[in-house]
Amino acid sequence: xxxxxxxxxxxxxxxxxxxxxxxxxxxxxxxxxxxxxxxxxxxxxxxxxxxxxxxxxxxxxxxxxxxxxxxxxxxxxxxxxxxxxxxxxxxxxxxxxxxxxxxxxxxxxxxxxxxxxxxxxxxxxxxxxxxxxxxxxxxxxxxxxxxxxxxxxxxxxxxxxxxxxxxxxxxxxxxxxxxxxxxxxxxxxxxxxxxxxxxxxxxxxxxxxxxxxxxxxxxxxxxxxxxxxxxxxxxxxxxxxxxxxxxxxxxxxxxxxxxxxxxxxxxxxxxxxxxxxxxxxxxxxxxxxxxxxxxxxxxxxxxxxxxxxxxxxxxxxxxxxxxxxxxxxxxxxxxxxxxxxxxxxxxxxxxxxxxxxxxxxxxxxxxxxxxxxxxxxxxxxxxxxxxxxxxxxxxxxxxxxxxxxxxxxxxxxxxxxxxxxxxxxxxxxxxxxxxxxxxxxxxxxxxxxxxxxxxx
Ligand code: PMP
Numbered sequence: 001x002x003x004x005x006x007x008x009x010x011x012x013x014x015x016x017x018x019x020x021x022x023x024x025x026x027x028x029x030x031x032x033x034x035x036x037x038x039x040x041x042x043x044x045x046x047x048x049x050x051x052x053x054x055x056x057x058x059x060x061x062x063x064x065x066x067x068x069x070x071x072x073x074x075x076x077x078x079x080x081x082x083x084x085x086x087x088x089x090x091x092x093x094x095x096x097x098x099x100x101x102x103x104x105x106x107x108x109x110x111x112x113x114x115x116x117x118x119x120x121x122x123x124x125x126x127x128x129x130x131x132x133x134x135x136x137x138x139x140x141x142x143x144x145x146x147x148x149x150x151x152x153x154x155x156x157x158x159x160x161x162x163x164x165x166x167x168x169x170x171x172x173x174x175x176x177x178x179x180x181x182x183x184x185x186x187x188x189x190x191x192x193x194x195x196x197x198x199x200x201x202x203x204x205x206x207x208x209x210x211x212x213x214x215x216x217x218x219x220x221x222x223x224x225x226x227x228x229x230x231x232x233x234x235x236x237x238x239x240x241x242x243x244x245x246x247x248x249x250x251x252x253x254x255x256x257x258x259x260x261x262x263x264x265x266x267x268x269x270x271x272x273x274x275x276x277x278x279x280x281x282x283x284x285x286x287x288x289x290x291x292x293x294x295x296x297x298x299x300x301x302x303x304x305x306x307x308x309x310x311x312x313x314x315x316x317x318x319x320x321x322x323x324x325x326x327x328x329x330x331x332x333x334x335x336x337x338x339x340x341x342x343x344x345x346x347x348x349x350x351x352x353x354x355x356x357x358x359x360x361x362x363x364x365x366x367x368x369x370x371x372x373x374x375x376x377x378x379x380x381x382x383x384x385x386x387x388x389x390x391x392x393x394x395x396x397x398x399x400x401x402x403x404x405x406x407x408x409x410x411x412x413x414x415x416x417x418x419x420x421x422x423x424x425x426x427x428x429x430x431x432x433x434x435x436x437x438x439x440x441x442x443x444x445x446x447x448x449x450x451x452x453x454x455x456x
Contacts (some may be wrong), residue, residue, distance in 0.1 A: 003032065007047040010035045021156075024173030034409070039066025042427050044414070055415045055424040060261045061292030062336055065427040071334045073291045078330035079221030079450045086326050087116075088287060091158035095329035102336050103300075104264035106270050110279055112307030116298045116324040119285035120157025120260035123297040124223070125324035126249040127284055128159045129255050129318060130223040134305055137312045143220045144178050147210055149254075151184045153230035154223065154258055154284075163223055165231075181216060182206040185236035188372045188383050192391040200237025208247045221254035222247075232421040233381035241278040254305075256282045261379075261438050262298070264288025265339055265428055268377035275376060281305055291335045293456060296328035311456045356426075356435045363443050369450050378428055381435075381447070384420040392456070393420050404449040411448075422446070 003011070015029040015291050035047035041195040042065055044052045057063060061293030064071065078095060085093050114132075117123045125320055135143035148154065150165035161169040162176040162435050183190070183206050201218075211219050216329060222244065228234040257280035262272025264287070269275040271283065282305065286297030294430070299308070309316060319360040322328070341343055356378060364370040364382050371385025371393070386392045394400055397420025405417040415424050422445075 007035055008032075010047060010054070017100040017353065022308050028071075034187055041067065042430055046280075051412060053407065053413045053434065053437050053441065054323075055413055055426050055442070057425055057427045059169060059287070060266075060425050061287040063288045063291045063428045064335060064344070065429045068291070068293070068338070070338065071291065071331050074334035075294060075327050075328045078327045082326050085326060086321060088319055092327050095326045095333065096242040096324040098331040099332050103267060106336065106340065107269075107283075108274070108279075110302050111283065111300050112303040113301040113303075113307075113310070115318070116296065116329075117286070117320065118156070118322050118328075119297050120258075120284065120297045121157045121160050122320070123260065123284040123286055123299050124154040124160045124163060124258060126225065126299050126318060127221075127256055128163060130301070130305075131256065131282070132310070133313065133316070134219050134254070134308060135307055137153075140217070142218055145180055145214055145219045145352045146178070147180045147182060147207065147214075147219060147222045149184045149224050149228075150181050151186070151231040151234075152224060152228060152258075154225075157439075166184050170442060178306050179426050180210055181211050184231065184234060185240045186228075186232075186234045187237055188374075188385070188391055189393060196237040199237050201241040201243055203236070203302075204240050204247065206245035207244055210249075211247065211251045211253060216253065217250040219251065219253050219258050223256040223258060225258045225260075226276050227238060227267075229423075229425075232418040233375060233379055233423040233425070234421075235376065236276075241273075243320065245272060245278045254281045257281055258283070259283045260286045261425070264336075265345035265348055266377055266379050267426065268345065268353045272343055288339075289326060290331045294325075294328045294331045295322075295336065296325070298331055315343075317440070339428070348377045348428050352428075352430055352435060353433070355432055356380065356430075356439070359439045364446075365438055367446065368444075369446060369455060377421075377427045380432065381421045381423045384422075400449060400453060400455065403453060404445050405454070407448045408442065408445040411441045411444050415440060415445070416444055 011032040019025050020028055036044050037047050038045040044054050061253050112283045133432050148163045148165055152165040154160040154164040158173055162179045165181050176379040185203040187196050187199045257273045261270050263285045274320050281302045283300040290296045298417055360373050360380055365374050369384055370382050371388040372383040384394055384397050386394050401417030401420050404422055408415045414423050
């Protein structure tokens with residue numbers, strides 16, 4: 001389809017004024033971005049009227065799909081009643097209190113306190129400061145190193161890029177002191193010759209080696225996504241998290257889960273750590289908290305941490321103008337009530353999740369270009385591989401997956417590529433027929449990639 005005059009005008013203004021996220025802007029300007037103009041349910045339309053099935057919930061966030069009137073109305077009603085107030089000045093407001101009551105009703109009883117932010121990056125930036133503050137209060141100020149994982153993603157600010165494991169991000173802006181990294185539990189790429197279980201233990205035990213190398217008295221926390229999202233929807237081997245938890249407890253290191261992608265029902269449990277069966281001290285949240293209708297994030301603390309900060313911490317030297325914003329809180333309330341009362345999380349667990357996972361495995365388990373299908377609930381990845389048996393990846397897997405993503409757009413489906421993996425995370429409200437369409441179009445994109453790049 002050729003771009004309309006309207007589209008061309010948007011593209012040239014976009015090129016004149018924007019630098020887009022994680023893209024080569026010069027290349028993007030030459031190709032011209034797609035202009036997305038409308039959304040309804042799982043569908044998006046561009047400025048030329050072409051429809052796409054959104055297999056990524058925007059950026060893993062539109063859990064309830066696009067165009068929910070109840071969420072829009074919750075925002076509007078709150079804007080009329082009290083558009084803004086803050087949690088400084090000895091004040092609070094009803095919406096943020098009601099949100100916390102609701103949130104701690106769905107969270108496991110281990111957690112008691114929330115500090116609200118405006119994004120996932122901000123939640124993790126706050127995490128870095130909060131865990132260090134916690135150890136100061138405990139009389140151990142030298143415990144300040146945070147250990148993350150290579151190929152982990154925790155945000156785009158200076159601290160979160162240092163905590164995350166994307167070295168090209170650290171190269172921009174510089175690495176900070178008091179951060180360290182261990183390897184990722186990516187069995188397909190790094191565990192050839194080992195069983196998944198043996199690799200899972202080995203990957204987790206890297207944490208113990210790193211803690212001993214740095215000195216347990218210097219390590220504040222280990223921070224990780226329950227499954228890596230931006231890194232490629234990498235699900236660790238089943239024994240990984242229990243071993244990580246054992247190590248953290250042994251060395252008195254806080255265990256912090258970045259639940260920005262895995263929270264709010266993505267795996268069929270409310271939170272990713274519940275799916276994997278471990279108990280973090282903190283949870284970083286965003287995205288699914290408001291279904292992306294309005295920016296909001298937060299840091300959730302266990303009773304132990306929250307009460308220590310309150311009882312012994314004195315002034316908590318942190319705050320932001322929009323933290324706990326009443327309009328965002330009103331949307332979060334409507335969103336969580338819909339997820340809970342309309343049964344979407346249960347549906348992912350018992351119906352649509354198993355349906356998608358089965359369909360993907362039936363379609364790709366024996367596909368000549370695919371080495372592995374991973375995922376649970378409504379999140380999944382398929383791994384391009386040259387040879388499944390030996391876990392040999394294509395040398396140019398990045399280009400292959402990028403090509404697949406691009407032909408996916410042409411086929412009318414939005415799936416994302418990271419390294420050699422195609423990843424998907426449709427809205428939790430997806431129907432069986434939308435999941436059929438998602439997998440069918442993904443298959444077409446994979447097959448076309450094989451033909452067009454002469455891989456078959
Ligand atoms: N943590 C994780 C696990 C993420 O996936 C992301 C964003 N994709 C972030 C943090 C950062 O969130 P935000 O983009 O809202 O700053």
